[in-house]
Amino acid sequence: MTDISTAMIIACVQKVLNKDITEETDIFAAGVDSLAVLRCRALLKQQTGVRVPGHVFFGGRTPAGIAELIGAENAGR
Amino acid sequence: MLVVEDSPLYSAEFFAVGDPYAYLADLRAEHPVSIHRRPDGYEFYALTRYDDVYAAYIDHQRLSSSYGTMIDGSWHPEKDTASGRMLIVADPPAHTAIKRPVKHSGFNRAMLGNTGRTVRRNIRAALAELSVGDRLDFSRVVAPELPKGVLEVLFGVGPKDAAVLLEATRTMIGYRDGAYAGTSPLDSLVDAQLEVLDFVDDLIEQRIDSGADDDMIGYLAQCVVRGEMTRDVALLNGLNVAVGGNETTPHTASLAVDTIHHERAQWQRVVDGDVSTELATQELLRWTSTNSYVQRVTVADVEIGGYTIPANSFVTLWNMSANRDAAVFDRPDDFVIDRPDNRQIAFGAGVHRCIGAPVATLEIQTLIEELAAWDKAFVVVDTPRKLHSNFMLGLTELHVEVVGAEDAKDLAK
């Protein structure tokens, strides 16, 4: 998996939700549902060519947490 | 009213290894309306009589589907994000507006005919592979051919893609059952759900680009293009049909084969042409009641079966119990292959009555026609493994051996 930064995740979530969030925002509390996760993943795929597994969103919950999980899953490969 | 603390109706294990039919028969006789609690505070009313279940289905104004139709249904504990946007969790008038295009494009006569032919082709091909003496797991080798044929037609995909989608919906729905989910059930559920959504969303995108509207997904995609439907609604209902179609009939099919094994003498009458496959199909649908219950939430006080259920209560409608109600069925606990006037309620009733009922009926009827015409037969050789679920009644393992039709006939004596 290519590197996916916290900033990239923030940008995608903001685009899908149409509101501002920070790296510590709980994206689900902010209104992300499974369809929004789908749209975020589609955006990330456009930018990086990689389809991020959905569970890292639910596990990470915040942009920083999600980026960290993606990094951790990569390290494990 | 009877209140059951820590009720077995919550327990997937109870439905796999216990006797839920006997438990529900007791409730039906003594406590047709009862309350069931779980230690965490979840509580629902259970309707077990046919007339009460039917009345509740029909009263969609006071019994809402918007809060999910499964007890603790999804990974998300609150009101579902799909609420009001996906058939199964929408109330009228939103429900009516979604149902029209889905029914028109996916469940018209031409589609039904096409589905029937595809399913028959798939079943024939699977049976043709088998020789006398072969041992196989029917639930994995033959049963998936039914929904695969449906997906091929409704979603306009090839058999390979249909098989991939089937696998994903299976993980998504069966996540509590280790037979389908991996070691980390929640992760596999989330990923499977997104895999299904990705799959359907990609199809919608392709149909938007190509303009094709000759399958259900294509038709919904053109609704999106014309601005009559949002893309999310198209996606959610594609998902609803995929799950509704995939996670039901394979279980009905496996239970049907197991039933045939136990009722060989009655089955022989179908083989001999003395009982129609239509009648046999209806009785198999009653007997298997694949979808055991659905849930509603009362939005006002509701009188049912002589009790008042207060507003804001969970209410469960037990199809599997209604289908064994002696007030409606003679000898309800016997399988009667030529049961006349069969009012089975396996597909529910009212506005939410299964949109796929004609398709599902055709799938099962096609299966038993092909089994009846086959020069071989299945004999069950090991105790089947039941699905661990209180919502879907099915088998995750059904080991069978292929024998010659004449040998099976001898077993019927």
Ligand code: HEM
């Ligand atoms: C034996 C097989 C099946 C059984 C027992 C079954 C059972 C049911 C039941 C009881 C409902 C009503 C749910 C409610 O009232 O909340 C339902 C709804 C539904 N079923 Fe089926 N089903 C079967 C096969 C299928 C198939 C083959 C499809 C699609 C190809 C399908 C798609 C759906 C959909 C989309 C709904 C939602 C309808 C609505 O809410 O308006 N089902 N099913």
